[in-house]
Amino acid sequence: MQSYLRRHAIRSLALLAAASGLALASLAGAAEKSPVAIKGYDPVAYFTIGKPARGRADIEYEWDERRYRFSSTRHRDLFKANPVAYAPQFPNFCAMSLTRGEIVEADPENWLIADGKLYMFGKSIGPAVFKQDLAENTARANQNRGLVQKK
Numbered sequence: 643m644q645s646y647l648r649r650h651a652i653r654s655l656a657l658l659a660a661a662s663g664l665a666l667a668s669l670a671g672a673a674e675k676s677p678v679a680i681k682g683y684d685p686v687a688y689f690t691i692g693k694p695a696r697g698r699a700d701i702e703y704e705w706d707e708r709r710y711r712f713s714s715t716r717h718r719d720l721f722k723a724n725p726v727a728y729a730p731q732f733p734n735f736c737a738m739s740l741t742r743g744e745i746v747e748a749d750p751e752n753w754l755i756a757d758g759k760l761y762m763f764g765k766s767i768g769p770a771v772f773k774q775d776l777a778e779n780t781a782r783a784n785q786n787r788g789l790v791q792k793k
Contacts, residue, residue, distance in 0.1 A: 675709065676704050676707050676708050676709045677707075677708055677709065677734075678708070678709050678710075678711065679708035679709060679710045679711075679729075679730075679733045679734060680710075680730060680733060680734060680748070680750045680762065681734075681749075681750050682696060682697050682699075682711045683695065683696060683697060683711070683750035684696065684697040684710075684711060684712045684713040684714075684717050685710055685721060685728045685729055685730060685760060686712060686717035686718075686720050686721050686728050687713055687717060688753055688755060688760050689728060689755065689760070690717065690720075694750050694751055694753065695713045696711075696713065697710070697711025697712045697713055698711060698712065698713060699711060701713070701714065701715055701717075701718050702718075703718050703721055703722055703725075705721070705722075705725045705729065706725070706729065706733070708733055708734075710725075710729070727758070728760065729760070730748075730753075730760045730761065730762050731759050731760065731761050731783070731784075732748070732761070732762070732783065732787065733762075734747060734748055734762075735747065735748055735762070736748045736762065736763045736764035736765075736768060737754075737761040737762065737763060737768070737772055737779070737780075737783050738763050738764070738765075738768040738771055738772050738779070738783075739764055740782070740783040740786045740787070740789065741772075741779045741782040741783045741786070742782075743786050743789065745789055746764040747764065748762030748763055748764055749762070749763065749764060749765070750762060751766075752764065752765060752766050752768050752769060753769065754768075754769035754772060754773065756772075756773065756776055756780075757776070757780075
């Protein structure tokens with residue numbers, strides 16, 4: 643009887659250890675997921691429907707260490723075919739603030755497509771101000787791009 647109880651206890655401990663290992667692996671996998679880009683908005687929608695659209699969590703694609711969400715599989719497929727054409731220039735960050743060397747989170751409702759590129763801004767006035775001197779502002783924001791990469 644004692645050997646039966648001992649075997650049962652050992653088997654139970656082994657199952658518990660295996661289950662704990664799986665739970666920890668699941669947590670580690672979840673922690674390793676890339677952050678969601680542009681607050682979950684669909685980057686392709688700006689180009690195709692001309693306005694912001696929320697992406698769906700079940701239609702994602704990971705690119706450049708970020709998870710992009712899309713409002714349709716068609717948009718995801720367009721993005722997958724050419725992510726550089728659709729991704730915002732400074733994902734999650736305000737382009738106008740970058741011209742001043744500042745890091746400000748962008749609001750996907752404040753946006754601009756200029757020269758075929760998508761820019762996001764922290765405030766609604768950002769797109770108009772950025773457009774006033776597009777070439778200079780783009781150059782300065784790109785010059786300060788390193789600030790974003792450190793973030």
